[in-house]
Amino acid sequence: MTPEGDPERAWRPMRPEDVPAVIDLAAVVHPTFPERPAVFLDRIALCPEGALVADRPDVRAGLAAYALAHPASRHAPPRLDTVLGRLPADADALHVHDLAVDPACRGRGLAEAAVRRLLRLADARFAAATLVSVHGTPPFWERFGFRPRPDLLAPGRLATYGTDAVFMLRERPSAGAPRDRPGPGG
Ligand SMILES: CC(C)(COP(=O)(O)OP(=O)(O)OC[C@H]1O[C@@H](n2cnc3c(N)ncnc32)[C@H](O)[C@@H]1OP(=O)(O)O)[C@@H](O)C(=O)NCCC(=O)NCCS
Numbered sequence: 001m002t003p004e005g006d007p008e009r010a011w012r013p014m015r016p017e018d019v020p021a022v023i024d025l026a027a028v029v030h031p032t033f034p035e036r037p038a039v040f041l042d043r044i045a046l047c048p049e050g051a052l053v054a055d056r057p058d059v060r061a062g063l064a065a066y067a068l069a070h071p072a073s074r075h076a077p078p079r080l081d082t083v084l085g086r087l088p089a090d091a092d093a094l095h096v097h098d099l100a101v102d103p104a105c106r107g108r109g110l111a112e113a114a115v116r117r118l119l120r121l122a123d124a125r126f127a128a129a130t131l132v133s134v135h136g137t138p139p140f141w142e143r144f145g146f147r148p149r150p151d152l153l154a155p156g157r158l159a160t161y162g163t164d165a166v167f168m169l170r171e172r173p174s175a176g177a178p179r180d181r182p183g184p185g186g
Contacts, residue, residue, distance in 0.1 A: 007113035021063045029100040035081045042083045043068045067114040068097040080160040092175040096131040109176035123172045133166040145170040171183035
């Protein structure tokens with residue numbers, strides 16, 4: 001990915017052989033949330049279309065970014081470092097498990113391109129997308145229509161995500177279903 005490159009075209013499917021580089025980037029971006037390689041391999045197997053990486057041509061075998069998303073229940077986001085084995089039968093949302101951009105590659109639109117791609121996937125299948133925001137990123141997610149929804153979860157559900165974790169949900173714009181509660185201004 002060059003600074004002048006098209007961020008949409010920088011993303012490609014994550015393959016099992018990418019996992020060591022994904023782990024290296026995760027260690028930089030999420031040092032307090034380590035996840036085992038088996039967790040990444042699990043998500044690739046369960047939802048390959050939601051597992052993405054962007055290469056970093058200036059660093060051999062390095063990644064500029066990765067993203068993971070898969071179907072989940074909006075009331076039960078997976079705990080961190082957990083191998084699922086199969087998708088939940090009651091999946092009703094696309095859950096964005098992780099999005100990480102190398103600090104040297106930020107501000108080039110990589111994350112926005114990944115989110116837009118994942119939301120197209122979400123909107124094609126589900127009436128909602130969910131995620132657990134960490135590192136104070138709710139304002140980033142709000143740009144895409146996500147809103148805090150702690151009311152959907154049982155107490156303690158986010159315990160593995162640290163104290164600043166915020167559960168967020170974005171409803172598909174054309175879903176037509178009644179909202180669970182009014183959004184801002186509504
Ligand atoms: C958050 C993160 C993914 C953004 O990646 P990025 O590639 O720099 O983002 P983009 O370049 O696509 O930014 C798109 C827009 O979002 C804005 N933005 C980026 N990070 C933001 C943040 N933390 N809060 C609010 N807005 C943010 C950018 O300014 C840009 O806006 P503009 O188009 O008006 O200039 C990246 O900083 C990161 O990996 N952070 C650490 C990991 C993390 O927190 N991931 C999310 C966990 S839930």
